Amino acid sequence: xxxxxxxxxxxxxxxxxxxxxxxxxxxxxxxxxxxxxxxxxxxxxxxxxxxxxxxxxxxxxxxxxxxxxxxxxxxxxxxxxxxxxxxxxxxxxxxxxxxxxxxxxxxxxxxxxxxxxxxxxxxxxxxxxxxx
Amino acid sequence: xxxxxxxxxxxxxxxxxxxxxxxxxxxxxxxxxxxxxxxxxxxxxxxxxxxxxxxxxxxxxxxxxxxxxxxxxxxxxxxxxxxxxxxxxxxxxxxxxxxxxxxxxxxxxxxxxxxxxxxxxxxxxxxxxxxxxxxxxxxxxxxxxxxxx
Numbered sequence: 001x002x003x004x005x006x007x008x009x010x011x012x013x014x015x016x017x018x019x020x021x022x023x024x025x026x027x028x029x030x031x032x033x034x035x036x037x038x039x040x041x042x043x044x045x046x047x048x049x050x051x052x053x054x055x056x057x058x059x060x061x062x063x064x065x066x067x068x069x070x071x072x073x074x075x076x077x078x079x080x081x082x083x084x085x086x087x088x089x090x091x092x093x094x095x096x097x098x099x100x101x102x103x104x105x106x107x108x109x110x111x112x113x114x115x116x117x118x119x120x121x122x123x124x125x126x127x128x129x130x131x132x
Numbered sequence: 133x134x135x136x137x138x139x140x141x142x143x144x145x146x147x148x149x150x151x152x153x154x155x156x157x158x159x160x161x162x163x164x165x166x167x168x169x170x171x172x173x174x175x176x177x178x179x180x181x182x183x184x185x186x187x188x189x190x191x192x193x194x195x196x197x198x199x200x201x202x203x204x205x206x207x208x209x210x211x212x213x214x215x216x217x218x219x220x221x222x223x224x225x226x227x228x229x230x231x232x233x234x235x236x237x238x239x240x241x242x243x244x245x246x247x248x249x250x251x252x253x254x255x256x257x258x259x260x261x262x263x264x265x266x267x268x269x270x271x272x273x274x275x276x277x278x279x280x281x
Contacts (some may be wrong), residue, residue, distance in 0.1 A: 033228035034221070036184055046167035046191035072260070073190065078243045081150060082177035082190060105138035110194035110259015 026089040029067070029112075033040075033092075037124055040098060040116040046088045047110040048072065054112060056105045063113065064091035099123040180244065182251045184273055186264045187243050193217075194259030195232075203263060208246035210265065245271040247258045262275050 032043040037077040042063075046054070049067035057064045067088040094116060176191040193201070195217050204212040216236040243265070251266035 028236060029231075030231040032230050032232045034225040034230075035228060036222055036225055040228070045194040045259070047194040050258055073179060073181065073188075074186075075183070078179055078181045080178060080180040080241075082174075082179060109197065109256075110192070 003076040027084070027086050028090055029065070029088040031090065037119055040094075040113075042092070042114040044088075044090070044112040044114070044115065045110065046107070046112050048085065049088065049107065049110060049112070053103070054107055056112070056114060058094070058100055058103055061094055061096070062091055063094050063114070063116075065089070065114070067112070170240075174239055175233070178239070178240070178241060180241065182244060182267070185267060186254060187245055187247055187267060189241065189243075189265070190265040191261045193256070193261050196256065196259065196261070198254075198256050199262065201256070203252070205247060205249040205252050205265065208249070208268065209243040211241045211243055211265070212238070213261075213263075247271070 015079050025084045028076075030045045035039055044065055046065075046067040048069045053068040053070070055064075055066040055068075057066075065088070069085055069087050071085065073085065098116045102113065105112060106113045107113070156273065176193055179190045181188050189211060191213070196215055200215050200217065202212075202214040204210075206212065214237065217234050221232040246268045247265035248268045253264045254260050255264075
């Protein structure tokens with residue numbers, strides 16, 4: 001067995017999320033969040049989630065991400081079972097600098113991208129310095 | 133129906149461990165504690181199972197595209213997969229969180245049954261890689277008709 005890995009696996013931890021009627025386990029998806037001068041960008045790994053099965057909400061300053069995962073394996077038993085399959089849920093508190101009306105989201109190859117544009121008034125502005 | 137399968141010495145133990153882990157997670161999971169992290173640390177985690185005709189391997193590979201992956205079946209029962217995920221970012225960013233992983237991986241798995249390397253079908257959909265491998269005829273369960281005399 002030759003295994004040279006530089007990447008870590010999915011976190012199989014369950015979080016205390018609002019309970020759903022479907023029951024089962026919620027997985028916490030891994031995220032990257034970074035900020036540029038104009039916006040905050042959130043990237044979220046949600047393998048197995050189709051774009052139409054995503055529920056991204058922004059409510060009272062809280063951004064919640066929910067991805068429904070369809071059951072796709074029904075073996076009687078596994079030879080090897082290293083991860084579980086279930087819905088993804090995670091939520092974040094977003095500061096007032098984000099312009100809620102302009103939040104947009106895309107999903108591709110199991111990665112959700114949320115763009116949170118900053119309000120005009122908080123964007124850094126370059127002030128021209130005049131020689132006098 | 134009875135079926136003869138290859139004996140996996142650790143299969144039963146692993147099965148028990150898994151049930152135990154599930155039970156512990158069910159009891160303590162609500163508190164947000166991760167008592168039993170996945171036994172495997174290799175990337176990507178893989179699920180392996182089979183039916184009468186096929187062996188299936190599945191891995192979660194979000195953000196990967198098919199050209200980033202290389203899948204090989206060699207020596208009847210060795211499945212190798214390699215891949216790479218690159219991070220592409222605008223030049224100047226300030227990080228709030230960085231939890232997603234980037235880089236390359238290689239993993240070799242021994243399959244529970246021998247398969248036909250010519251009949252391997254791989255699909256990558258919404259970040260989930262599914263490899264469906266046809267079992268070699270010798271590995272398939274045979275139904276033997278018993279004739280009445």
